[in-house]
Amino acid sequence: MNQGFELFPDAGSAYAGDVDALYAFLVAVALLFTFGICFAILFFAVRYRSGSDVPRRPLAVRHIRAIEITWSVVPLLLTMVMFGWGAALYLRQQQPPDDALEIAVIGKQWMWQLQHAEGRREHNELHVPVGRPVRLTMISEDVIHSFYVPAFRVKQDVLPGRYTTLWFQPDRPGEHHLFCAEYCGTEHSLMRGRVIVQEPGEYARWLAGATGDAPAVAGRKLFEQFRCHTCHTKGEAARGPALEGLLGRKVPLAAGGFVVADEDYVRESILNPQAKVVAGFQPIMPTFEGQIGEEGILQIIAYIQSLSAEEAAGEIQQEQPAEPGRAKP
Amino acid sequence: MTTTTPISTAPHVAHHFDDAEQQFEAARLGMWLFLATEVLFFGGMFTGYAMYRAAYPEAFHEGSGRLDLVWGTINTAVLLVSSLTMALAVHSAQSDDRKGTARFIAATMLLGAAFLGVKAYEYAHKFHEHLVPGAEFAPAELASGVQPGHVELFFSFYFAMTGMHALHMVIGLGLMAWLWALARRGRFFPAYYTPVEITGLYWHFVDIVWVFLFPLLYLIG
Amino acid sequence: MNAAPPRIHYLNANYSLWSWLVTTDHKRIGILFMISITLFFFVGGGAAVLFRLELMTPEGDLVISETYNKLFTLHGIVMVFFFLIPSIPAVLGNFLIPLMIGARDLAFPKLNLLSWYLFMIGGALTIAAILAGGVDTGWTFYTPYSSTYSNTQVMTAAIGIFVTGFSSILTGLNFIVTIHTMRAPGMTWFRLPLFVWAHYATSLINVLGTPVLAISLVLVALERGLGLGIFDPKLGGDPLLFQHLFWFYSHPAVYIMILPSMGVVSELVACFSRKRVFGYAFIAFSSLAIATLGFLVWGHHMFVSGQSAYAGMIFSFLSMLVAVPSAIKVFNWTATLYRGSVELKTPMLYALGFIGLFTIGGLTGLFLATLAVDVHVHDTYFIVAHFHYIMVGGAVMGYLGGIHFWWPKMTGKLYPEWWGRFSAVLIFFGFNLTFFPQFVLGYLGMPRRYHIYVPEFQVLNVMSSAGASILGVGYLVPLAYLLWSLRYGRRAGPNPWNARGLEWETSSPPTTFNFDETPIVTEGAYPYPPLDTAEAERELETIETG
Ligand code: HEA
Ligand code: HEA
């Protein structure tokens, strides 16, 4: 984070460099046309000033037509380049790589709350290791916010009631600004913080300072506290579907059709279970609206995700002693 | 490059028009444009309604089931008849039946008022059943699996859309009252009935909006 | 035709205040609008002065955050809805369209007066909202902040804008009907001045876009007032629905703000190059193209809002297309100077300033339409710079140019030319100093609507504030000398610029019914005499076919 006066933002990721290249192209086009037009205006204004002694023979019609076509087509082609280049970069930034580090983000008036997969939580600061893609799953507790890290050239609105995601891959250690870019009320301009990019070892040490549970662990506790496991077990007698490997699965619905289970689907299943009933089950699941907060839901999602991961790694023991339920987050 | 064209002196032609025909054209085009505005005005609500209904079909079904189909149908009929009387009012003006013009306008007004009366009754009923969105909203015995919030969305649309429609009716009745007063004094005749014609256009439009609202709100339950 | 100034004209026909308040004369209504929007401009500008002062330092030392937020909201609402949208259409359009097409008035004079009253009622409500504590939602009123969380006077302001919306709907409707039905004999569509074409396109947007804004604001007001919950995410409402509705109007609305200005520039460039506008038909049709395409690009304000990537791509693509007709206009105006006979009078200086600044604003619009770049600069000062370049550098310049050009027609007086040129140049420099640094700030990442910012942005902010004070003075100068000219200005004849067009054929100021006799039109717009006598024949041919 540069403290002094500057004209160009620092770049904290390879993607930032790519955006800058596109930007440089746009600036070049803009300069070309701006100077071209200004020069033409000044030149004509002087040469053809009223009373000057120059020929003023009008152009022939066929020339006019050729000129009109040229200056319609050339800008059109240029804008198509802009569109194609911009869209290609944008699409690349829509799909996070699979091995991304998962971090949960909650925005609320006027702070950022973040939790790492390993459990460490932080406020208005985000520690990330250098060289690894980081994927943020974000939700707001109140109004719309927007997570913005200029050094990575990325930004994503954070909505109430729905997850949005954002990813980036820092490629050098350092500190960057984190801003809330969507106007969210009185202290909008103070809803900001830092992104601290660390060497992997340093990051690991930092993570080890965690005080709370990892989200998946906290999620499991909630799962037991709210007695989800009474229905969601494995076996014939289970009243609810098994949740192992749920995320990314195509779930058949009682109403017909399928839905691909993503975070929004799980959230909806918890808050409004009857919205999409799984085929072969009764709509008996109660709603947990008002009982589990956004943070708790994110933790349960992390837990269900960990089930999937463990599923893949092999069967696991289910009988860890249940700790006394912690208060609702 | 100037010469004169005659400036019409007929009393019903305003000073800035050349002749009655130009004036009539202008008024009619103006009303059509205004109706285009109205289409987009209601269009905003229809878009929102369509989005939410696609998202929460059960809740909308459930909400629709709580509307009073009988009164809704009666109201639709009332409004359709009022369109007919309005058309007859225009026809009377065209065929120089000055009494008829006033009479049909009065009939249209009565039907419009009847519609609003029924609407008011329905609203009151919704109020009793706690179906008015807000803190008091509490629908009784929802089918399992339907979120009360989503039903509240349905009723938000119900009140916003029918409310806006009713407001248009009230404005229409105001226009009619004015027309009626003029018609009674015999101000409309085949050469000049523009106000009747364009108010008629407006009234038919309000009617058509209802023809869309009725199935969307009442008939999906 | 050179009539001597008549003893009775629209201004002195009746001096009583009442005669102004119940006037149905389009010229008087234009003047009423001019006075009203000038007041609003200084209200909005005053707010800008305050928050630019605040932004001189990174800390929040002049006002508290709540006040800051209310200031930029006030600024945005007043400047957009109460100044720029009505500016050229309601003042110059009202005044000139009937004159330019050879009509005695607009088709619906009473409706026209109603437009002004609606405007004033809406304005009064909005001012009341400000006096009662202000609004802090930004001019965009995003839900759920505006519908649930803000505890300021959102409802009053929303109703104020709603009412004003009907004023622009009625003005637009009036123009379309007038242009369709009231053209003088011989005034065919392709003989219309480009100013009229531009207003025709603008009016289409007014009539088709404004109602959508109206209903969105009604729904926000109903949500706050009666507890209807259409946008409430707690009930399952979609937070993006409002944004879609809002931008469905507000993107076309940016063309409501720029098209009339483009119309003015076409007139000015033709007159002060003493040539027919180059590519008349291209400019006319590009206005319609902008108005039509403009309805299809609203989603480019929502690239990072959470709408699908697919939608983002489509909106990006369409936004690129909408730039092409604007490019065509810029090139045609520039080409009009070519082999013309150019006079750099004040209106022309404004017109040339418009072309340069609009080009910069428009080209940076393309940066924003480019997806990957917009993700970075969305909601930063880059956006602020983009739209001020177009709206202040472009539209306001066009408005000032037009006011200077038609001032003699409207008032019968000439303004002092030296002061005119001086202030045009001053405004140009002040403007660039104010807003150019904001492009840099935006790419550096300074978010907009920030009361308190990080220290490294200070230098550029100080530059911007310095520019704003020059700009502020620059706007006061024309106010002063135009008012001065009302009393002390030299008498203008019917046609001080030697311009062509029906409005210059009648006296200055015109009589109440504009023309003593309905004109009959026999030639196309801008029939300036050929500049090269040897080629007079060829010139004529160009005019016929061009
Ligand atoms: C009068 C007002 C006006 C006008 C005319 C425009 C015109 C354009 N605008 Fe702008 N815009 C605003 C006012 C305006 N805008 C406002 C107020 C906002 C912010 C709202 C808010 O959030 O508060 C905004 C925001 C905005 C955004 C959203 C940014 C964001 O929030 O992330 C985008 C994105 O695409 C955009 C694009 C464009 C484009 C492509 C044009 C095009 O029409 C421009 C076309 C013009 C040219 C291209 C220049 C002339 C051409 C040449 C000289 C030739 C060379 C040409 C080529 C090479 C093609 N604008
Ligand atoms: C027509 C539209 C219009 C116009 C003309 C202007 C004019 C100006 N705007 Fe405006 N602006 C907007 C439309 C407009 N703006 C909009 C829509 C927003 C977004 C709001 C939002 O985020 O919701 C915005 C936001 C906006 C911001 C961003 C605020 C933020 O995000 O925190 C800034 C910052 O510099 C700014 C500055 C200015 C300045 C300096 C002028 C100057 O041109 C003003 C010049 C005028 C005067 C200075 C007044 C005249 C002089 C006096 C009153 C005398 C006293 C003054 C002195 C002697 C200095 N504007």
Ligand code: CUA
């Ligand atoms: Cu959160 Cu702005």
Ligand SMILES: [Cu+2]
């Ligand atoms: Cu836009």
